[in-house]
Amino acid sequence: MRPTVHDIAAEAGVSLATVDRVMNARPGVREKTRVKVEQAIEKLGYVRDVAAANLAKGRSYPFTFILPCNENAFMAELRAAVIQANERGRIERTQITIVDVPAFDADALSDALLAAGETDTAGIAVVAIEADPVREAVRKLTERGIPVVTLVSDLEDSTRDHYAGVDNPAAGRTAATLLGRFLDARNGAIGVLAGSLSVRDHQNRFAGFSQIMAAHFPNLTILPPMEGRDDLPLARSLVCEAVDTHPDMIGLYSLGAGNRGLIAALEETRAKGREIVTIAHELSVHSREALESGLFDVILNQDAGHEVRSAIRVLKAKADGLAVIAAQERIRIDIFIKDNLP
Amino acid sequence: MRPTVHDIAAEAGVSLATVDRVMNARPGVREKTRVKVEQAIEKLGYVRDVAAANLAKGRSYPFTFILPCNENAFMAELRAAVIQANERGRIERTQITIVDVPAFDADALSDALLAAGETDTAGIAVVAIEADPVREAVRKLTERGIPVVTLVSDLEDSTRDHYAGVDNPAAGRTAATLLGRFLDARNGAIGVLAGSLSVRDHQNRFAGFSQIMAAHFPNLTILPPMEGRDDLPLARSLVCEAVDTHPDMIGLYSLGAGNRGLIAALEETRAKGREIVTIAHELSVHSREALESGLFDVILNQDAGHEVRSAIRVLKAKADGLAVIAAQERIRIDIFIKDNLP
DNA sequence: TTAAAAATGATGTACGTAAATCAAAAATAG
DNA sequence: CTATTTTTGATTTACGTACATCATTTTTAA
Incomplete structure (x- = not known):
């Protein structure tokens, strides 16, 4: 006993x-x-006995998650993960309020942060946007002792307590190594499709990708990155145009989340008898199908569920004034090919 | 509220x-x-409120884990994961007894199973060996209502309640696809190093590997598999000999856990100016180093911690007569290259 | 040495559930 | 309609911890 x-x-x-x-x-x-x-x-x-202690304390952790109302599959999955965590969180005495903010709107985000700080909250998780008003809002919150964790997208040079997301430069490097090796000794051009290069995640991925490409695969040249802005027709036309303009394009790295436009473009390309080795991000029903049909060769993935659970663990620890075991909270970059799909 | x-x-x-x-x-x-x-x-x-209920019930779950006294890194990690789960399990009211059995000894294993059934146990997890006495012992246990979960290695055609481990044929297929694509259009021979082909896991991996190789990579021929028996000098000499005998050997799939002998052999091969594209299993300090130094190109991994935690969740659910959410308990095959190491 | 302050003990209630007991009420059988 | 069985209510104790109150002891300062 x-x-x-x-x-x-x-x-x-x-x-x-x-x-x-x-x-x-x-x-x-x-x-x-x-x-x-x-x-x-x-x-x-x-x-x-933590369970008994919590029972006695009657303590609960009212957390706030600030999420952009993006319509892409990944954000939907993230949102679902938060809701699910909230449901099972009854046991762990966490209750999560989700606050929606317009996507890519720094002012709206900083307002939402400050507003959340006025509520009875034990900690805030936020999908950050790189902007000074956001940094300033986070500073005010942390100054008042409210734990703030960035989720998926970090806020550099800020006072946030923790970042719950993947190492994006490493994701870019991973994509480069795989693409380079799949193409072995072939010569050619590589297309890059981003959502928007004004977003820090995408910047970081592109930087890591370029670095490894330059260092290890001189046989491959990177074309100027395209910006698809999560917009289906735009991404599709950009990719189609690039394929037509560059007959030597043999590889493509899509580092954003606009997979459906990309998939449409690749289908057309395949119909014309050309195959482009493609690496994309985030596993969803659509991207999974593309991987299974061979349109995609690799999918790099960050597990939304892991990220949310990690964010909650960290917020809880910070709220209790406990230390965070960094190694345990590192979010892995998953590599999927058609053979190891979950 | x-x-x-x-x-x-x-x-x-x-x-x-x-x-x-x-x-x-x-x-x-x-x-x-x-x-x-x-x-x-x-x-x-x-x-x-499960916490309060458990508190009131004073219920605890005495589980038994039967592990082989193998000396390879993976088994050590598995054992460590069980011990760790036991430590933090105080909160969840699980207490685990580890029973050691000689490796690859079916009779010893079936005896251990039956002996565990005589103790006050709420469920048994076992690294199975494919043999009839083992199947028979499991049948007796499940008949008496004791939940049995196979761990890492399954027991086919048995009455075990659940298998907590990876899909080994899929692991073999994953290795084949990656190896084939890394070698692109090159022609040559592929070596295969197993621990022992009398073990079901290794059989299954080899089958999956052969299947994809035959179907998609006719430019590559598979050499007869070598059996290293987790023995450092043996594995090393086998690989060195194969490399010398087959000058056209350009790839190697090591589907067992005898990584250190393999690494020694690859170092010698590299010293001779030859590089062999190599895919191995299980991440450890040694294999990690080999991946970072480029001796290994890919490591396929099963997370011992995940497997142990999954086994415990399932045992608990079975002990309480609850259903298991199969999708949630699927153990993933992790792919690691040097860029996405955790 | 005495008064004040600090440290410790004793005790009770609470959290949400489990489980037991005994009394009371309702349903059913004869 | 009574006797019996079944169903329900009321109440208590327990789990391990948190937290508060008040009494008592010990230590320190004056």
Whole structure:
């Protein structure tokens, strides 16, 4: 049987009240007594029963998640993951309020952050936009002791407590290595399709991609990146045009989320008898289908569920003033080919 | 505020005792009353506070994990994962007893299974060996209502409740696709190094690998598989010999866990100025180093921690007579290249 | 040495659920 | 309609911890 506070009290030769004072850092305990109790805890290997403690505390964690009303599959999945976490969170005493903000609107986002800070919130998770008003809002929040975690997209040079998302330069490097190796010694051009290069994630991915391409695959040249803005017809026409303009284009890296336009373009390209080795981001029903049909060769993925759960763990830890185990919270970049689809 | 049993009682117009009878399927409730209570639960969206329930029940789950005393890195990691799960399991009221059995010994394993069944156990997880006495032991256990989960290695045509491990044929197919594509249009021979082809996992991986190779990469021929038996010097000499004997060998798939002998052999090969595109299994300090230095090109990995946690979740669910969400318990095959290492 | 301050003990209530007991009411059988 | 069985209610204790109150002891300052 695992030891309880009673066992600690008996072992240390003090009362339950004193053990409680030590355990919860309440005042009124002599140093000598505190040490006695701590030694008893050590000796018996006592671990606080968190479930019972939370029950007694009646504590709950009202968290706020600020999400952009983007319409792409990944954001939908992220939102679903938050909702699901909220449902099962009843057990862990977390309750999440989702706040919607227009996509790519820095002012709206900073307003939403400040507004969330005025509510009864134990911590805020936010899909960040790189902009000074946002940084300023985050600074005000953290200054007031409200934990802030960036989700999916980070906010550099800010006072946010943690970033729950993938290493985007590494994602770009991964794409470069795979594309380069799949094309082995062939010579040719590589297209790059981004959502928008004004978004930090996409910038970072492109930087990592370019770096490895330049260093290891001199046989491949990168074409100027296209910006599809998550817009189906635009992405499609951009890709089609690039394929036509560059007959030597043999590879493509799509580092955004506008997969459906891309898929349409690749279907047309295939119909014309050309195959482009393609690496895209984010697993969804559409991208999965493209991978299975061979239109995509690789999908790099960040697991929205993992990111949300990690964000919640970190917020909880910060709210309790506990340390975060960085290694445990690192979000992996998943590589999927048609053979290892989940 | 989330509703409690008291709220249910008030809503249904019955006493607390009756609600308790309904909730815990105790006898002595009229059908009409039971329906009233269930409707109140539905209406208020009541969810049992599992933490409080476990606290009140004082229930604990004594599980047994039967592991082979293999000395390879993966088994060590698996064991560590079990120990870690046991430590943090104090909170979830699971306590795990580890039983060691000699590796590859079917009789010892079946004895251990039956012995575990005699102890006070709420469920058994076992790294299975394909053999009839093992199947028979599992049958006896499940017949007596003891949940049995196979871990890492499955037991086909048995009465085990669940398999917590990866899809090994899919792992082999993944290796084949990556190896084939990395070698693009080159012609040559592919070596295969197994631990032992009498082990089901390795058989399955080899089958999947051969299937895709034959179907999609006629430019590559598979050499007869070598058996390294997790033995460092043996694996090393086998690989060195194969490299010397087959000057056209340009790729290698190591589907076992004997990575260190393989790494030694590849170092020698590299010293001779030859590079072999290599895919190996299981991430460890050694294999990671080999990946970073370019000796390995890809590592396929199964996360021991995930497998152990999944096994525990399933055992708990089975012990409570609850359903298992299959999709949630699927163990992924991770692909690592040097750019996406965690 | 005494008064004040600090430290400790003793005790009770609460959290949400489980489980038991005994009394009371309702339904059913004869 | 009574006797019996079944169903329901009321109440209590327990799980392990948090937190508050008040009494008592010990320590420190004057």
